[in-house]
Amino acid sequence: xxxxxxxxxxxxxxxxxxxxxxxxxxxxxxxxxxxxxxxxxxxxxxxxxxxxxxxxxxxxxxxxxxxxxxxxxxxxxxxxxxxxxxxxxxxxxxxxxxxxxxxxxxxxxxxxxxxxxxxxxxxxxxxxxxxxxxxxxxxxxxxxxxxxxxxxxxxxxxxxxxxxxxxxxxxxxxxxxxxxxxxxxxxxxxxxxxxxxxxxxxxxxxxxxxxxxxxxxxxxxxxxxxxxxxxxxxxxxxxxxxxxxxxxxxxxxxxxxxx
Ligand code: ARG
Numbered sequence: 001x002x003x004x005x006x007x008x009x010x011x012x013x014x015x016x017x018x019x020x021x022x023x024x025x026x027x028x029x030x031x032x033x034x035x036x037x038x039x040x041x042x043x044x045x046x047x048x049x050x051x052x053x054x055x056x057x058x059x060x061x062x063x064x065x066x067x068x069x070x071x072x073x074x075x076x077x078x079x080x081x082x083x084x085x086x087x088x089x090x091x092x093x094x095x096x097x098x099x100x101x102x103x104x105x106x107x108x109x110x111x112x113x114x115x116x117x118x119x120x121x122x123x124x125x126x127x128x129x130x131x132x133x134x135x136x137x138x139x140x141x142x143x144x145x146x147x148x149x150x151x152x153x154x155x156x157x158x159x160x161x162x163x164x165x166x167x168x169x170x171x172x173x174x175x176x177x178x179x180x181x182x183x184x185x186x187x188x189x190x191x192x193x194x195x196x197x198x199x200x201x202x203x204x205x206x207x208x209x210x211x212x213x214x215x216x217x218x219x220x221x222x223x224x225x226x227x228x229x230x231x232x233x234x235x236x237x238x239x240x241x242x243x244x245x246x247x248x249x250x251x252x253x254x255x256x257x258x259x
Contacts, residue, residue, distance in 0.1 A: 003032060004231075029154060031240055032059065062251070071101075075108055106127065112124065112156055121157060148177035154175035203219025213226050
């Protein structure tokens with residue numbers, strides 16, 4: 001995770017961002033601190049990367065890289081405003097002895113590359129590109145399933161889909177092209193489908209450890225459906241970070257250390 005010390009909205013690269021709207025950085029830090037503390041309470045180890053001045057979006061650690069089987073594919077951002085984040089995150093991993101790859105094509109880390117037991121699900125349409133998916137497949141040696149995002153509000157895969165456990169996922173069908181919806185139905189016939197209201201409050205930008213599902217607290221419908229499936233949803237208020245177009249998952253890069 002990356003503390004939002006320098007968080008702000010000074011440019012707009014997704015429809016949630018409005019540089020004219022004031023941002024309360026102290027409140028963002030306080031909300032982020034609660035998420036950080038929660039992970040500790042749930043028994044998860046959290047490592048931190050130093051926030052860099054001039055990179056207001058660096059708090060969205062999910063975009064920093066993708067780690068599968070302890071191997072790290074660096075991120076390459078579409079927008080120049082975030083370009084310096086890729087090398088910063090990659091250096092963090094390199095310094096800790098991880099095997100890393102400098103990406104050749106645009107991929108925005110776990111914003112667009114989500115790992116299930118059988119696949120890496122890969123978003124494209126707004127940020128990451130198909131060549132980046134191919135690069136991820138070759139590097140990780142796992143089947144990468146490309147999915148076309150069509151609604152600019154759900155510009156990263158992790159704003160429209162979350163992995164709950166193994167090959168169990170939840171997603172917002174309306175965020176995907178017809179063909180990608182059909183692929184998701186075929187691969188995940190038992191998936192939890194989120195309704196529009198839950199998707200619009202970023203309910204799918206969630207982190208699951210297989211039991212606890214941490215998600216935006218406004219996604220009340222989704223929380224009760226998760227409970228019916230045996231999960232323990234935990235709602236968080238990350239309203240300040242939503243002004244940058246991110247929530248729980250965006251603030252969290254998962255380090256899958258072992259194969
Ligand atoms: N402002 C950031 C951007 O538009 C938000 C990134 C959110 N992160 C995520 N994993 N979806 O790039």
